[in-house]
Amino acid sequence: xxxQHYEMRFGGSGGQGMMLMGDVMAQAAGIxxxxxxxxxxxxxxEARGGACRSxxxxxxxxxxxxxxxxxxxVLAMSQLACDSYTADMDRENGVLLTxxxxxxTVPADVKHAYAIPLTxxxxxxxxxxxxxxxxxxxxxxxxxxxxxEDAVRAAxxxxxxxxxxxxxxxxxxxxxxxxxxxx
Amino acid sequence: xxxxxxxxxxxxxxLGALAAGMNFFAGYPITPAxxxxxxxxxxxxxxxxxxxxxxxELASIAxxxxxxxxxxxxxxxxxxxxxxxxxxxLSYGMIAEIPCVLIDVMRQGPCQGVxxxxxxxxxxxxxxxxxxxxxxxxxxxxxVSEAYTETIRAFNLSEAYRTPVIVLSDATLAHMSxxxxxxxxxxxxxxxxxxxxxxxxxxxxFSNENHxxxxxxSFGDGYRWFVSGIVHDDTGFPVTNRPExxxxxxxxxxxxxxxxxxxxESYEEYRAEDAEILILSAGLVSRSAKSAIDRxxxxxxxxxxxxxxTLWPFPEARFSALCARAKTVMTVEMNGGQLxxxxxxxxxxxQTLRPVTQNDxxxxxxxxIFDAILEVC
Numbered sequence: 001x002x003x004q005h006y007e008m009r010f011g012g013s014g015g016q017g018m019m020l021m022g023d024v025m026a027q028a029a030g031i032x033x034x035x036x037x038x039x040x041x042x043x044x045x046e047a048r049g050g051a052c053r054s055x056x057x058x059x060x061x062x063x064x065x066x067x068x069x070x071x072x073x074v075l076a077m078s079q080l081a082c083d084s085y086t087a088d089m090d091r092e093n094g095v096l097l098t099x100x101x102x103x104x105t106v107p108a109d110v111k112h113a114y115a116i117p118l119t120x121x122x123x124x125x126x127x128x129x130x131x132x133x134x135x136x137x138x139x140x141x142x143x144x145x146x147x148x149e150d151a152v153r154a155a156x157x158x159x160x161x162x163x164x165x166x167x168x169x170x171x172x173x174x175x176x177x178x179x180x181x182x183x
Numbered sequence: 184x185x186x187x188x189x190x191x192x193x194x195x196x197x198l199g200a201l202a203a204g205m206n207f208f209a210g211y212p213i214t215p216a217x218x219x220x221x222x223x224x225x226x227x228x229x230x231x232x233x234x235x236x237x238x239x240e241l242a243s244i245a246x247x248x249x250x251x252x253x254x255x256x257x258x259x260x261x262x263x264x265x266x267x268x269x270x271x272x273l274s275y276g277m278i279a280e281i282p283c284v285l286i287d288v289m290r291q292g293p294c295q296g297v298x299x300x301x302x303x304x305x306x307x308x309x310x311x312x313x314x315x316x317x318x319x320x321x322x323x324x325x326x327v328s329e330a331y332t333e334t335i336r337a338f339n340l341s342e343a344y345r346t347p348v349i350v351l352s353d354a355t356l357a358h359m360s361x362x363x364x365x366x367x368x369x370x371x372x373x374x375x376x377x378x379x380x381x382x383x384x385x386x387x388x389f390s391n392e393n394h395x396x397x398x399x400x401s402f403g404d405g406y407r408w409f410v411s412g413i414v415h416d417d418t419g420f421p422v423t424n425r426p427e428x429x430x431x432x433x434x435x436x437x438x439x440x441x442x443x444x445x446x447x448e449s450y451e452e453y454r455a456e457d458a459e460i461l462i463l464s465a466g467l468v469s470r471s472a473k474s475a476i477d478r479x480x481x482x483x484x485x486x487x488x489x490x491x492x493t494l495w496p497f498p499e500a501r502f503s504a505l506c507a508r509a510k511t512v513m514t515v516e517m518n519g520g521q522l523x524x525x526x527x528x529x530x531x532x533x534q535t536l537r538p539v540t541q542n543d544x545x546x547x548x549x550x551x552i553f554d555a556i557l558e559v560c
Contacts, residue, residue: 063361
């Protein structure tokens with residue numbers, strides 16, 4: 001484990017695209033930036049609803065233990081995810097990002113907590129609430145140390161056919177801009 | 184599709200199998216192995232191969248063995264309960280010397296156990312699950328990269344030694360994603376079984392002089408041969424009333440691996456050369472042992488890891504040499520202590536054997552191992 005060891009969790013409910021987010025961030029950090037990555041996904045039997053998460057570790061050295069021990073970054077896209085997935089995070093230096101309209105109570109002792117209306121931005125920018133996870137990816141590329149903005153953007157585009165690129169770029173850039181406005 | 188890719192362990196096993204030349208898969212879905220069948224069903228037909236969804240695990244391994252006798256490079260994948268059901272026909276593949284690959288994605292047992300969590304309870308089952316003395320090659324990857332390369336090696340060894348080869352993965356390795364370097368096809372060594380070139384009248388499908396591996400004809404090649412689960416002579420026909428022929432047959436089954444250990448064995452040593460505490464661990468959990476070793480070494484503790492990649496035949500020559508220099512032998516494993524039973528063979532009365540076991544469906548953390556190291560040093 002090096003100083004570059006970085007642990008991320010993307011939590012939401014089934015259907016919000018948390019698994020895809022893990023895939024995109026792993027692609028960004030692992031392939032675009034050449035880091036070592038370990039990605040684990042966890043979900044219940046539900047296709048929709050129910051808390052689910054994907055968890056990513058990035059490092060410049062080999063990652064030995066595949067599960068998170070102290071998340072440096074947590075995304076919570078639902079109140080249930082925020083309640084379930086923040087207990088073990090780094091309170092002092094860790095970053096918590098929540099969907100401002102879907103999560104109303106955040107742990108008070110997390111020093112770096114950001115609320116962005118991810119789903120509302122998605123609706124306004126693309127007319128498709130389903131792109132909220134891409135808005136989140138834009139914000140995460142600014143707020144986290146998992147992977148840089150260019151790498152995440154490239155990874156997002158690699159996941160979608162070209163006809164969806166414009167829409168996803170719009171969502172991504174809006175998320176990144178919203179995050180920059182908070183810094 | 185060469186270059187770096189992010190893959191799950193199950194995807195890596197499937198792509199490794201395809202790179203090795205797999206052209207037949209028969210299986211029955213089971214958590215946590217299902218994605219291997221799923222991806223095979225998608226990719227095999229596109230490459231001219233065959234995917235067969237079977238009615239159960241008995242039929243799955245039977246179809247795999249049958250396909251191999253027809254010349255296919257065949258594989259199945261399952262988990263504990265299905266692995267149990269496959270044992271009978273697995274020994275058929277062993278005595279009839281049929282190359283094939285079986286991936287057992289270990290989950291918590293016994294019986295249905297816990298379908299979604301990892302364990303290492305099948306170490307001994309993979310060695311002794313089927314009856315009788317039998318040859319067995321078992322490979323245990325500890326990363327997604329190795330899931331890819333060891334599945335290729337499993338095919339190569341099965342083709343070279345005409346025997347089923349088992350790959351032991353686990354529920355976490357199966358579903359976690361890591362970066363895998365997919366090499367260009369030209370970089371891969373692919374072994375294919377020897378085919379007979381003699382006159383069909385002279386073909387001896389089980390000739391075994393000096394434990395050399397007899398060429399294997401495919402059904403349809405024009406060679407008639409008898410495939411049976413009964414102990415046979417070099418023609419393939421039963422020898423139930425000839426003790427020396429029974430002896431020769433069994434001696435060959437075991438000897439063909441014993442005489443080629445250097446080719447079959449594979450292991451990793453990590454800071455083990457001067458280790459006073461020698462850790463024996465295989466599979467994903469061995470990585471936690473590495474982290475613990477680094478921490479303990481930083482405190483001046485001479486501790487190292489011996490990790491069999493080929494679990495069976497157990498690479499005992501090197502392990503026992505390292506053991507001889509150690510004061511304590513520690514095993515790190517996710518079962519009740521199956522590797523500790525192996526290690527006990529090599530530990531003397533004045534040495535300590537300390538199993539670190541965990542049977543709760545989670546990967547042992549480095550801290551747990553580190554604490555155990557401090558207790559014994």
